[in-house]
Amino acid sequence: MDIEEQKRLEEQIQAYSKKIDFYTSEYTVEILAQKVANQEYTVPEYQREFTWDEPRKCKFIESLLIGLPIPFVFFWMNDDTGKLEIVDGSQRLRTLEEYLGSRLRLDGLERLALLNGTVFSDLPLARRRKVLNKSIRGIILSEDTDIEARVDLFERINTGSKVANPAEVRRGVLRGPFMDFLTEMAQNKLFNQLAPVSAKQKKEREQEELLSRFFAYSDSLECYKDDVSPFIFRYIKKMNSEFENNPQLRDDYETRFLNMLNFVESSFTLGFKKSVNAKTTPRTRFESIAIGSHKALQEDPNLNVPKEITDSMLESSAYKKEIRSDGANAIKKLRGRINFVCDALLGRN
Incomplete structure (x- = not known):
């Protein structure tokens, strides 16, 4: 790559990087579920259909319970409404809300087979508190991040996944x-x-x-x-x-x-x-x-x-x-x- 090509490459990287401005924040599982229940997050049209099946939901909850790292949730700050739009992670957040509301009955678990057939409210109080206090990191994109960049991010994160x-x-x-x-x-x-x-x-x-x-x-x-x-x-x-x-x-x-x-x-x-x-x-x-x-x-x-x-x-x-x-x-x-x-x-x- 000659000097002129390096210069054009740098300009291209900088031009696109300016579209992405973000900061990070930590949320407890309890807060995230409450906000979903209260409809304080907005979900883009292309993510609204709940596509996770029951086995995948249960697998996710099992991962949470045994302490496996949970991927970041990406939000976009909508200045007009003051609400956060879920750019990526709506399936995880809605599954959390469903489980903490005891509407998801676990089934097919392998690592925690003793929990098959149970709902969240069946857990001992101490374990429920530990689950509620688990934290998940969120990435908040600024209001300047345009729709093309947000969709691009969604597609890149979900390459190979069962998503839109x-x-x-x-x-x-x-x-x-x-x-x-x-x-x-x-x-x-x-x-x-x-x-x-x-x-x-x-x-x-x-x-x-x-x-x-x-x-x-x-x-x-x-x-x-x-x-x-x-x-x-x-x-x-x-x-x-x-x-x-x-x-x-x-x-x-x-x-x-x-x-x-x-x-x-x-x-x-x-x-x-x-x-x-x-x-x-x-x-x-x-x-x-x-x-x-x-x-x-x-x-x-x-x-x-x-x-x-x-x-x-x-x-x-x-x-x-x-x-x-x-x-x-x-x-x-x-x-x-x-x-x-x-x-x-x-x-x-």
Whole structure:
């Protein structure tokens, strides 16, 4: 890394670091549970669904009782309400409140098997006091920490955990006309026919994720820097504002989407699917076909490509190499698979 690159790196680190300002505080379990019960904390929309199942709740309480370290809870100070918003830790706090209120009956414990079938009030008084006085450290982000930084923090902490995925998070925090548009287009019958998703993926809003990528990459690929989730977050936030200021954009974007779908239906035997009976749609395949087709139609709105040509293209070793999953979100790979399809449709390969 040369001196100029080191300078740019330092500027990048400092620019993002300025978004994060925080201090720490210690809370007793009793205080935390009381505040949850009194609704003194706010929970962002994308965290409101209580997703922990009973075994996970019980496992957490067992960890607390035997003295294992409990991860920090992250809050954000909302100056407008004076309340703390839970950026990360709502599942833990709500489980604590449920247990201390004796509404959670422990089951399946291995280390403390004698507590199976009991609730908090069944504990001896001395043990209850010890539990209530246990402390958990909180990290409080200042009011200057913007929503993008808070969501980014939530996603980084919970990578690999059973939490809301980026599409669900964006739906919760980026309400607006463009997000409403994505939700509506995700119900399009032809889109669902050409790009099927599993029941689990549908619940996790995979259709909206595919659509978000289609529009974001179509519009702003030159701004993409290998950072899918933050990139799409910023794009939807910007487009909510643009749709608000110019309602006509909605018709323009719907026309773009429908033109692409109609072309894919007429030119690709399987649509975005990998096989006839496929129940899911690979993201790399969808991106290459959807955005590649859109780019080709921009150059030739009357484009008509026989299905034999696209069938041959999709079966080629060159195409399969472009859509390999390793490093799939790197800008070079993304551009490669999109341009490959575009060039093939226009007869440039």
